[in-house]
Amino acid sequence: MKKYWHRREFIKQSAAAISTMAMGAPMASMLASCGDKEKKLLASADSVILLFMAGGMAHTETFDPKRFTPFTKGMTADSVLSTFKSIPTVLDGVHFSEGLEKIGKVIDKGTLIRSYVAADLGHILHTRHQYNWHTCYEPPQSVTVPHIGSWISKELGPLNPVIPAFINIGQRFEVGEGEELKAFHSAGFLGSEHGPFLIPDPSTGLDSVRPPVGMSTKRFESRNQLYEKLIKESALGEFGSDYQKESLKRSMEQAYILLNSPEAKAFDINQEPKESYDTYNTGKFGLGCLMAKRLVEQGARFITVTSEYEPFMNWDTHDNGHTRLIDMKKLIDAPIAQLIQDLDQSGRLEKTIVIVASEFSRDMLTEGRPDLKVKDQVVVPDIITDMKNYGMHRHFTDGCSMLMFGGGIKKGHVYGKTADERPCKSIENPIKIDRIHQTIYHALGISPETNYEIEQRPFYTTPDGKGKAELNMLISKT
C-alpha cells in the first residue's frame, strides 16, 4: 500500500485571512498549511511509537558499551567508561551492555544510532532538553510550540478515525518539574484538537475510553440518547449554522463513538493473553509498550510511551548509577524486544516506526559536551570507594544512542560512532534533533516545507524548515 502525503484541510480564504493568524490564539481550523502542497512524498510509514527513556540514558551503559571496569574500592573515576560487561548482539561486531540481551536479538530489524548529539542549552535542566527533543525547538519560544505528535496529528489526522491521533502513555504531571513537562505536551498553535490524549497509567488506561467508572453501557447509551433527543427538541432552529455549535456537536459524537467502539478495547491491556501480558509486564513502562502494541494494531497514529520523568528517579541517576541501571534494563529489555517481535509478526512493523530515545546521555566526568562543559551538578570523587559513586551521574550531550525500527528504516544498520576512550563523544556522523524529526516526517510522507503562518511568521516542522532527512537511515523508496 502506498500512501501519499496530503493535507487534511485547506481552508480557502483570502491570503490576508491566512496571514493574519492571531497571536496567542490557537484557532486550528483557521490555519492553512503553507507546505508545498503539490509536492508529493512517498510514505514508507503511517504510524509512530516513540519509547522515551526520560532522565538521560547513558550510552556507554546501554547500546554503546566501552571498556568494562569492574568495581573495586579505590578505583579512579577517570578509569571507568562502562560499569557493565559487553554482550554480543545478533549483528556481527555490534555489542550492547549486559542486561539488554533481548533487544540485542532484534536489533537486526532496525537501525542503531550511536551519534545523537543533543543541543547546547547551558546549565542542564532535563525538561528543557526533553522540550527540545519533542518539539525540535529550543525553549523558551515566544509561542507555544507543538509536540511532534501534534504535528503528525495535524498533517495526517487519525489513522482510524475512532482512535485519537496522538496518545501519550506513562507520564504523570504532578511530579517535580511537572509544569515544565506540560510545556511541551501540547499542540500549541495547532489547536487543542491535536493535543495529546493522556494516559498516565496504562493499567487503568481503559478508564480513559470507557463510560465513566460505575456507569453501565446501557446507562451510558440512554444518557447519550437523552442528549440527542433534548437537543433536537430545543429551539435550536434559531441558532442557524454556527461553527461553534457544530464543533460541539461533532466532538460529542466523536467522543461517544470512541467510548462505545470495539476499538476502545485496545486500551484494555487486561484482554491480552496471559503469556503475552506477563512478558510485557516489567512494570508501568512494559505495560505501556503492550498498550502501544494494541493501539497501533487498531490504527493509532502516534503513540509515545515514557519510562516517566521524575527528578532523580528512573534514568535520572545522580547516584547509584550502576545498581539502578540493572533495574532500568530489566524494565525495558523484554517489552521493547517483544514489541518489535510482535509488530514484526503481525506485519505492522512494515508501516510503524518504533523509536527508542533519551534527551541526552550520561558520563561519569563530563557535564555537557567535552568542548563546551557546563556547570557540574553532581560531585564525583576522584577515587571511588563507595558503590553509590559507581555509575554515570553527569549529563552528557555529545554522544547518545537511539534505536529506530520499522516503517522504512534500514535493518541491521549502525549509524554513527563514538570514541572508544573518554570523552566517548560522537566522532562519525553526528546527528541532531532536526534531522531525526525530518527523517521521521520523511518516512511518513510529510513535506519538509510544511509550515504555518503564526503571528505572521512561517513556523516550520523543524526550525526554519532546515531539517534534512537522513536518507542513509532509510531503505530507499522506489
Next chain:
Amino acid sequence: MRNKRSIALLTLISLVALVLLIYSTTDFLSSKSYSKEPDLVKLAKTELDENQKIRLVNEVRGIFAHNCYKCHGKAKQKGMLRLDEKEFVFEGGEDGVIIVAGNPGKSELLRRIKLPKDHKEAMPSKGKTLSEHEIALIELWIEKGAPWPDGASQQSAFPMARLEPRNPKLPPATTGLKNPIDLWVNAYFDLNKIDWKEAVDDPAYLRRIYMDIVGLQPSVQEMETFQNDIRVDKRERWVEKLLSQNDDYAQHWLTFWNDALRNDYTGTGYITGGRYNINFWLYSSLQKNKPYDVFAKELLYPDDSSKGFISGIKWRGTVNASQRVEMQAAQNVGQVLLGLNLKCASCHDSFISDWKLEDAYAFANIFSEESLEINRCEKPQGKFAGTRLLWPSLGQIDSSASRSEKLKQLADKLVQPANGRLYRTVVNRVWRQMMGRGIIEPVDEMDNMPWSADLLDWMAVNFTENGYDLKKLIYLIATSKTYQLPSVSLESPAQLIAENYVFKGMLTKRLTAEQFSDGVSEIITPIFEEKDLKFNPFRLAGYEPTGQQIPRASLVANNAFLTALGRPNREVVATSRDSQASLLQALELTNGEKLNAVLQKGAALWKTLYTTSDEIINEMYKRALFRKPNPKELEIARQVLGKNASTEQIADFFWVMVLHPEFQLIK
C-alpha cells in the same frame, strides 16, 4: 492556465480595489474603505495622478515585503535579486531585468509568480503562493508603466496605524439613540445598509451582562427580579449593580488578564526561581478598579508585587538572544499593551512591519541594566542600538540612567494620552471580550484596519477622558443598543478575521473553561473547594468580599479539566482562546472524573431537595436555560427520569443540560 477572460475579470477586481484605495478617506493605508463605487471604466482609461501612483506602488511594495524580502532583501539576495528598494527592483537579478514597464507579458517577474506552484521556477519558491488579487495588482502596476514616484519610498510598505489619539466629532443624536457607540454604529449601518434589529429579551440580556461583567450565571431569583423590574432604565441599573460587585468582577476579569499577562499560580520557571507571580497585585488592581494608566504604569515600572510581567521567564541554562528576559519584556509589552509584533524584529529586520532589529534592541535596552549587544539571527554583531522608545514622538529615554530610572521614564511616556495606541489597544481588547470580535482583529495587530476607525478612536479618547476607567468603558458598551442586538453566528472561524468582515452585532460566544466550571458550580454544586484555591482573596485583609462566594475557577491551579476546556498554559502571552470544541474536550466532559463526580454529588443533593421529577426538570431548565421546558422536552425528560428518579438518572439529566448548546453558548 487562466484564460483571458478571467484575467480581465481579475484586473477589474483589482481596479475596484485600487479605486477604493485611492478614494479612501481613512488614515490607514489599506485597500479597504466604505466609499461608493466610482466609474471604473473612466479610471482604467485615465492617467494616474501622482498620488494614485504612490498608492499603487506602495501596494506592490507591500506584496514584495510580505512575500519576497525574506530571500530578496537586505539579508539574502537569491539570484542576485533584491526587491526592497526601487533601484534594485529595476536593476533585476543575475538573469537580467525582471520588469518591462508597460509590458506585463515581457516581465519575467510576472511570468514567475504566475507559474504553477510545483514548477521549479515558480515564485515565491518558499511559503505561500501569491493570491490572484496580488498578482493582478502587480500586473496592473506594470501595465501602467511601473510608476515609482520618488515620494513613494518615504511611505512605508506596511500599514501603520496612527499613534496619536483622534477625536472624531460625534454624529448628532437621532431618534432612540443616545449612547455614542450607537451613534457611530448607526452611521456605520447607514453606510453598509444594515437595519437595526430589536434588542434581545430580558433573559438573554441578563445572562450576557452577568457573563461579561462577573462571569457568572444569574440565579433564578435574580432573573425573576430583573424580569419583574419595571423601571425603564433597569438594564443600566443592573449593569451598574454588577459592576459594583467588585470581587465577582475581579474574579471574572482575572482570567482574561492572567492569560494576557502570562501570570499563573503554577508553571514553568517557578521551581527554578526564574519567574514571579503578580497574583496579589493583579487581583487588588481589578478589585479596586485601578485606572488603566496606573495599571499599565505599575506593570512597566513595577514594585515587587507587579514585576512578574516584565521579568518574563528565566529558564535555567542559556537561551537564544531573542528570548532573553529583556527581549521577552520588549515583545510582551509590545504585544499586550501596544498591539504590535516585535517578535520578528528581535532576531532580524522584520518582514511584516517596518520594525528593525535595532528598534527591538533599543526598546529592549530600556529593560536592561546594561546595553545589549545586537544579535542577528543568534550571531553577535558587535554593535549596540542605544536606548529608545519605538516612537520618538513620545519622548526620549536617558540611556545612561539606571534600569529603574529608565523604566520610570518608559512608564511615564507610554501612558501619556498622546500614545493613542495604548488606549486603542485596551479598548479593542475589552470590546472583543464582550462582543466576540474586536473592532480590529487580530487584537494583537493594531495596525490592521478597524471596521470603524471612528468608533474605536472615539472610544479610546473617551476612555482617557473618563479617567482610564475600565468599568466605565464596560458600562458604556453593555448599555448600548449595539450590545443588545441579537447575536450573530459564523459558519467558520475563518470569518472572524476575514478582510470583508461586516459588523452586525456581537458574535455568539462559547463559555470559557472558567465560566463553564463556575456555571456548573452555581446551578448544581461547587466543582472546586476552598482548599483548591491557590489565591484566596477572602483571606486578604482590608475589605469584605462581596457577592457569591463559590470557589471560582479563576483562582485554582490549572488542571486537566480546565486545560481540556481551553485554559491555556500561561508560559507565553495568550490573548484569545480557541472558540471551538474538540474531541479531547468532549472526552473530558463525557467520561472525565471531575465533572461526573460533581454531577453525581449534585444529583444526590437534589434528590433530597425535590420530590418529583417534574420539579427537577423544571428547576434545571430554569437555572440553566432560564425557561420552561417545552412540552416535548418535558415529555422526553420525564420518560428518562420516571416518576421517582434515581441519583444516577438525575446526574445523567444534569449532564445533558450542562452540555446543551443553549447552556454552552452565550447568545
